[in-house]
Amino acid sequence: MTTPRGARGAVPRHDDRRRSFPQVAPREAPDGRFAATWWGNAWVEALEDTALDPARLARGKAYAGRGHVDAITVTPGRVVAYVHGSRPRPYRTEIRMRTLGDDGWERFLDEATARPDHIAALLDKDVPHALEAVTGLLPAPGDLVPDCSCPDDGYPCKHAAALCYQAARLLDEDPFVLFLMRGRGEQELLAELTRRNAALSAAESTAAAPPMPTVPARAVFDAAERAGLPLPPPLPAPDRPGRPAVFPPDPDAPDPLALDLLASEAAVRAHAFLITGHDPVAALTPWQDAVRLAAAHPGSGLTASTRALYRDLAYALDRTPTDLARAVAAWRQGGAAGLAVLEExxxxxxxxxxxxxxxxxxxxxxxxxxxxxxxxxxxxxxxxxxxxxxxxxxxxxxxxxxxxxxxxxxxxxxxxxxxxxx
Structure with a gap:
């Protein structure tokens, strides 16, 4: 048997725009609702509001509750699964919707990047209402189009209704499933948010901290000695600490993010010593110091490594990543006084x-x-x-x-x- 060219030892390519989810276990819903989040319930309501037969919806909900929906596959504009009915062979069922256009995604990305709380919410698997309001991510009544291989011409049939209810559970667990339904994968969105946040941070840093003129120390000493003149006064202190250089990854070197944070930390503390003559960190609590450390890095919380930093810092102090992100926003607003205003x-x-x-x-x-x-x-x-x-x-x-x-x-x-x- 001949192995096709390129197949031997090939690594499967990750498809960010196609996700498959195993069969969701049956679950009772005492209050009659399948979704726990506001966006999950909005998804269900979009189909229920245009349903022509409430009885089919009720049977679909019962099907979902009894685990009749097999594995679900989500791609842009489509949710597909096999649903078991009264016959031995399951029916191929899908729900279609339009994807969000480039203009809509631009509004979403602009709004998410403009506010750190929005990014923190997304990373914590939450969807801020404001993001939905500017983009229309959630389907309106009539936006969801059901289709099924069963002979029932109901709108929707009970199999499509069951799929819709089970899909709501996926949305509860991970709102990035909703973004995929609308056309963008998780890694694609996170990469673009990271790029925009980095560009914004770089622009702010460049505008706020222009380079200062420098004089080689040896040249000053030599000139003063030759002329018998006193040394010139020191240069004025900068308004704020500078940003460290970008450290390239190296398998034999420490983690670049850790180096960046340590360099940022050293710059902030050195600047404080230069201006005030004392160490601002000495009197801080462990929580205040963790907030200060995270606030010193503008891109924290976006990439996988910085999300891990937020998670580790937060959990070490019995807080959530959202707690830390909110505290960082307060610290950037007003330092230790701003954090006190947030918490006291x-x-x-x-x-x-x-x-x-x-x-x-x-x-x-x-x-x-x-x-x-x-x-x-x-x-x-x-x-x-x-x-x-x-x-x-x-x-x-x-x-x-x-x-x-x-x-x-x-x-x-x-x-x-x-x-x-x-």
């Missing part, structure tokens, strides 16, 4: 806090509800720090999932204006 509600004395609500109303902002040091609407929040600064926060409406955003300000109107980007 307190009762401010009368004065600036009491004057904040009338000032916001006078500036034509909506009425805010007070609670301790916080003023909130359904999606916006201002928190007064013990340092007298107002810190902006944002959440999807009704979720109470607050993320730091914007620059702190002594004026609540100024902090809110920056938060809204006015």
């Amino acid at each position: 509600p307190w009762d401010p004395p009368a004065g600036p806090f009491d004057r904040a609500r009338p000032a916001l109303i006078a500036a034509d902002f909506p009425a805010f509800r007070p609670w301790r040091n916080r003023l909130s609407t359904d999606s916006l929040q201002l928190r007064l720090g013990r340092d007298g600064l107002w810190y902006g926060y944002e959440s999807d409406a009704g979720r109470e999932d607050w993320w730091p955003r914007g620059a702190p300000d002594h004026d609540p109107v100024g902090a809110l204006t920056d938060l809204l980007g006015r």
Whole structure:
């Protein structure tokens, strides 16, 4: 027997746009719902809202609950599985939908890259409402088109309904299945998010830290000695620490990410010594130091290695990666004071806090509800720090999932204006 050319020892190529999932075990749904997430339920509702026969839906749900749906294969625009019915041979069943166009994916990627909380949510297998709102990722009623090899011409038949219910369970476990249904694979999306985040970080670093002029130390000493002149004053300290060089991977060298983090850490601490004369790390708790370390690396949380860093740092301190990502956003907003604002509600004395609500109303902002040091609407929040600064926060409406955003300000109107980007 002759082996085809290239087949011997060939490594199967990974197809990022095709995923197969083993048969989902039967599961009872006491509340009658198959999905646990809001996007999983939205998927089911899109089919249920256009179903012509509720009885077929009920039978489809029972089929799904009894494990009649075999392995499911997902490709862009299509979900396919064999579903067992009353006959010995299963039926080939599929659900089709349109894929998202290039413009829609551009909006999705722009929105995800613009906010660190969105990236953190995706990495934690969550779909922010805001991402769905700008792209229309979830199907609307009528977007899902069922098809089945069975003789039933119902819309949908019970086999297609069963597949839809089981697919909702896959979406619960991994929202990247939804993105694949709409046309993009997980690795493809993560690679593009990483590229955009790195470009954004590089642009910010270049704009914020222009190179400083330098003078060789030996030349200064030699010239001063020859002329009998005192040494010139030292150069002014830079506004912020510089970024380290990019370390190429080498099998005999330490991990490049670890080197990058160590170099970033050294630059930050050296800058602090230069400016203040003391070590800012000495008084930090282990949690504060972990947050500071993660915040020192702009690309943390995107690639596989940096996701592992977030996971290891978080779990070592009994926190989740989302907890760490939120804390990093607070640290970047205001350092240790910003982290304290995130984690420590307190009762401010009368004065600036009491004057904040009338000032916001006078500036034509909506009425805010007070609670301790916080003023909130359904999606916006201002928190007064013990340092007298107002810190902006944002959440999807009704979720109470607050993320730091914007620059702190002594004026609540100024902090809110920056938060809204006015």
